[in-house]
Amino acid sequence: DAKTTQPPSMDCAEGRAANLPCNHSTISGNEYVYWYRQIHSQGPQYIIHGLKNNETNEMASLIITEDRKSSTLILPHATLRDTAVYYCIVRNAGGTSYGKLTFGQGTILTVHP
């Protein structure tokens, strides 16, 4: 699976959009971009994933650049409960890597009042 690079930490004001970047310059054509988050003392929680098109769900939006070498997770209206470690993960949808997640160090997002 391709390696990802994320800033170690970010801050965001409550009610503002949080934009979390991720670089994955070695991503291959059949690898998806996944985002998970881990709130303190909990297991990781799935947020969103995409291949090449932008995606949106009830939690967030995922913007993937045209060359797929980077992406941005957008939390449109951050709340204090969004304070967590956010993990960007690139993985193959099938084959021997199916279901396996390789976690990097992630970005610690702190939402403040």
Place this chain on the structure above:
Amino acid sequence: SAVISQKPSRDICQRGTSLTIQCQVDSQVTMMFWYRQQPGQSLTLIATANQGSEATYESGFVIDKFPISRPNLTFSTLTVSNMSPEDSSIYLCSGLSMNTEAFFGQGTRLTVV
């Protein structure tokens, strides 16, 4: 969405002893995984729990230290054997099915003294 329950949620154990962690999913899943999260670190995959056969271990993890069982599609156990203080970590179970992305339990916080 599916829910994973892990038992125990936390434990303090003496070095040299073993602890078995249980993972119960409320619906059948195709795949189950075990991860370790050492203090202040990200998650590392230990193994894939295979139903009715031996688990598939990642590099650096061996069956003698981390025996795993998966007797059916909803249940798995991980044993941490002959524990030392270096085994103090959070151990997390993950499940995956055709209809879901990978989801996690709340983890078992293990302290070895």
